[in-house]
Amino acid sequence: xxxxxxxxxxxxxxxxxxxxxxxxxxxxxxxxxxxxxxxxxxxxxxxxxxxxxxxxxxxxxxxxxxxxxxxxxxxxxxxxxxxxxxxxxxxxxxxxxxxxxxxxxxxxxxxxxxxxxxxxxxxxxxxxxxxxxxxxxxxxxxxxxxxxxxxxxxxxxxxxxxxxx
Amino acid sequence: xxxxxxxxxxxxxxxxxxxxxxxxxxxxxxxxxxxxxxxxxxxxxxxxxxxxxxxxxxxxxxxxxxxxxxxxxxxxxxxxxxxxxxxxxxxxxxxxxxxxxxxxxxxxxxxxxxxxxxxxxxxxxxxxxxxxxxxxxxxxxxxxxxxxxxxxxxxxxxxxxxxxxxxxxxxxxxxxxxxxxxxxxx
Numbered sequence: 001x002x003x004x005x006x007x008x009x010x011x012x013x014x015x016x017x018x019x020x021x022x023x024x025x026x027x028x029x030x031x032x033x034x035x036x037x038x039x040x041x042x043x044x045x046x047x048x049x050x051x052x053x054x055x056x057x058x059x060x061x062x063x064x065x066x067x068x069x070x071x072x073x074x075x076x077x078x079x080x081x082x083x084x085x086x087x088x089x090x091x092x093x094x095x096x097x098x099x100x101x102x103x104x105x106x107x108x109x110x111x112x113x114x115x116x117x118x119x120x121x122x123x124x125x126x127x128x129x130x131x132x133x134x135x136x137x138x139x140x141x142x143x144x145x146x147x148x149x150x151x152x153x154x155x156x157x158x159x160x161x162x163x164x165x
Numbered sequence: 166x167x168x169x170x171x172x173x174x175x176x177x178x179x180x181x182x183x184x185x186x187x188x189x190x191x192x193x194x195x196x197x198x199x200x201x202x203x204x205x206x207x208x209x210x211x212x213x214x215x216x217x218x219x220x221x222x223x224x225x226x227x228x229x230x231x232x233x234x235x236x237x238x239x240x241x242x243x244x245x246x247x248x249x250x251x252x253x254x255x256x257x258x259x260x261x262x263x264x265x266x267x268x269x270x271x272x273x274x275x276x277x278x279x280x281x282x283x284x285x286x287x288x289x290x291x292x293x294x295x296x297x298x299x300x301x302x303x304x305x306x307x308x309x310x311x312x313x314x315x316x317x318x319x320x321x322x323x324x325x326x327x328x329x330x331x332x333x334x335x336x337x338x339x340x341x342x343x344x345x346x347x348x349x350x351x
Contacts, residue, residue, distance in 0.1 A: 003323035003351050006175040009182025010319075014312060016185050022312050023305045024167070024215065029178070030254060030319050031210055031300045032171045033326075037258075038267045038296070039284040040351050041274060043330035045262055050329045095349070106320055118255060118321070125259035131321070139328035146340060146347040157340060159349035163284075164334040165269045 001099050001159060003033050004139075008102040041164030047127025056080075056134035058141020060087065061152045080137055081107070084144050087151045095159065096147050100140055107136040168205040170197075174350055177203055207289040210297065247314045251304045254318035255325070266295050327351050 010029055014022045060083040063076035077083065081104055088100045111133040120129035148154040170177050181196025183189070247253065261267050269275070272291045276284055288296075305315045331346045338346040 001327060001347065001349055001351060002174050002176075002179070004327050006179050006182070007320045007323045009179045009186065011182075011316065012186040013178065013182050014316060019307050019309070019312070023307060026305055026312060026316055026319070027300070027303065028167055028171060028211060028215070030257075030303060030322075031296065032175070032207070033319065033323055034258065034261055034300060035207060035210065035285060035288055035293075035296060036174070036350060037326050037330070038261065038272070038292070039274070039288045040348060041269050041334070042262065042267055043326075043334040043346075045258075045325060045329045046333050047325075047329055050332050054332065103324070106324060109317070110321070118253070123253045123255040123259055125255045125262075128255055128259075131325070135321070135324055135328060139324055142328065142332060142345040143347055145342070146338075146345045160331075160338050160340070160346050161349050162337060162339060163275070163348060163350070164330070164337055164346065165275045 001095060001143075003036060004102050005095070005098045008098075008105060043164040045125070045127075047125070047130055050138070051127075051130050054138045055141060056137055058084065058137065058144065060084075061149050061154060080141065084140050087144060087149045090151050091147060092150075092156065093147055093158070096143070099143055103136045103140045103143070107133065107140075111136065166200060168208050168211045169203040170200040172203045172206045173199065206283060206285050207293065209289050209293045212297075247311075247318060250306055250311055250315060252302055254303060254315070254322045257299050257303050258322050258326070260299050261296070264295075266292050 006029075010025070014026060017025060057077060057080045059077050059080070065075055067075045072078075084100060085104065088097050091097070113131075113133040115130050115132045118128045118131050120127070146157060147159070148157040150156050170181075177196050177200035179196070180199060181193045184191070184193030184196055265271055272288055274284055274287065276282055276287055282290070303315075305312055327348070330351060331348055334346040334348075335343050336346075338344075340347075
């Protein structure tokens, strides 16, 4: 989770540095991110399966609404970020809010990117062509589920610390 | 100091970043202070050549001209904006994800109990050079626009690692639901 939260902060830091220093920080941050990926156990990255199984409209535990006639469709959860932000604001875990804040910001930047925005051929990363702007809401939904929708009655849970080895 | 700044699972970076974002000098001071007392793990990832090369490139006309020629000027902020700026961050990630050199088995992870080396130090010791060989190919042209666009590649990379990697490793989650391995560190 710290790769996600740090990315938001590095953005602020880069803007306050001169060009040469910013490039040095960016390139070393890139390297350390990859080293941490390896150090945690280098989990595989099955992008296609991820997109098949996870949802771009994560729901809170209950989406019961009582709508009036002529209410527009998809009223149960028209913007999936809203319930996630609501539940995050009152969740006691201090890293959860940082993570969801980073993800919603990245969604604001890249949420509109369509599949094919990143070249599978160019990157050689299997499934890269499927990546689109829904990556961030999918991540947010999984994160909300993992830590528990406490406002909605689920028990408080915590981050995983055992890694992938 | 750069190793210390990025050490401790990026906490000095994160803390000082909050200081910059919210205009709170005290937080920035705390973040830098933490960097100062952080052990410099993985020092080999920060060879002195890294600092000399960048300084030389930026002050030499040939270096700057070469980098500018390399860069494609794009007026859009869209996904194709980093074409012509060297390999995409995900290309380097793909190499690392597939090469057995970076597998936990090859490196000897997890570090056996009783041994003092951290997992990060072990990775740097066993395959730090191979990591640097790959990441040195990921270059950033010296303009604010290029820095921003190349940084966006790292955002995608890091969220991908956390989300897709975390989902792939869900059976190893400590959660009974086994839906997602929300790794504290990734």
